[in-house]
Amino acid sequence: MRESLLGELMDRFCVLPGVGPKSAQRMAMHLLQRERSRGLQLAQVMERAMREIGNCERCRTFTELAICNRCQDAERDGSKLCIVESPSDVMAIDRATEFKGLYFVLMGQLSPLDGIGPAELGLDVLQQRLSATGLEELIIATSSTVEGETTAHYITEMARAVQLPVTRLAQGVPMGGELEFLDGGTLQHAFKGRQQV
Ligand SMILES: [Zn+2]
CATH class of the missing domain: 1.10.8.420 (RecR Domain 1)
Structure with a gap:
């Protein structure tokens, strides 16, 4: 039939x-x-x-443009770069915090067993961003899952190699909790209280 x-x-x-x-x-x-x-x-x-819809050449978020609106926005503060795992995290941080810097979207987490290594997360593109002049703070906002922590550690080492200060979100992000599911107040608090690592 x-x-x-x-x-x-x-x-x-x-x-x-x-x-x-x-x-x-x-x-x-x-x-x-x-x-x-x-x-x-x-x-x-x-x-x-x-x-x-493809990925922004600069930050990798979803966009139908070559360079997304956020990356093109001259009002945003290019001295701060926030690393997140997904476009949903960008939206969550935009909604909950006063952050006006730029983002870099990994589109995943390091997970060698699933074949997701540095290249899949665009870390070669990130490497170039890290060495660019004018960048003063790298904010790592990956989730507190094992893969998220591994990813954060890897990126922290990349930033150390070019002497770039790194901060991470304060306590309040639940273990294994993914950023996009946090309520706005908790996320705002975690973001404001970010600490240098
Ligand atoms: Zn972009």
């Missing part, structure tokens, strides 16, 4: 995190019954986003 289009639509929704067959069915039915035109808009923006 040939699989129905409806069946395929429901299957495709299961690609989303936390979405199982039941939720997928509810989403598909909802769009078909009540939201056809918005469903089409969703399909169109999904298509464009999947094709056009």
Whole structure:
């Protein structure tokens, strides 16, 4: 028997995190019954986003531009560079803190067993940023998982090699907690109380 289009639509929704067959069915039915035109808009923006969004050449965050808006913003303070694991962390720090420096997004954590080494995290690009003039503080905001700590240690050594001061977020970030799931107050506190390592 040939699989129905409806069946395929429901299957495709299961690609989303936390979405199982039941939720997928509810989403598909909802769009078909009540939201056809918005469903089409969703399909169109999904298509464009999947094709056009790449990574910023400077900070690696998601953007459809060669250099993202944040990196192009002359108002931001180029003397501070904050290292995070994901674009969601950038958004969380922007929301919760007064930080107006620049970011570098690793897009992951060092995890040799999964084949994620320095090259996969763009650390060669970061190396060039570290040696650039005008940089005065490197803020490492990786998560407190084992991989996050390993990554932080590696980057701290890179910064030491060029005598760049490194700070890390203060206590308050729960062990194994990932930055993007922290509440704003805790993140703000951790960020403000960052300490030199
Ligand atoms: Zn950028």
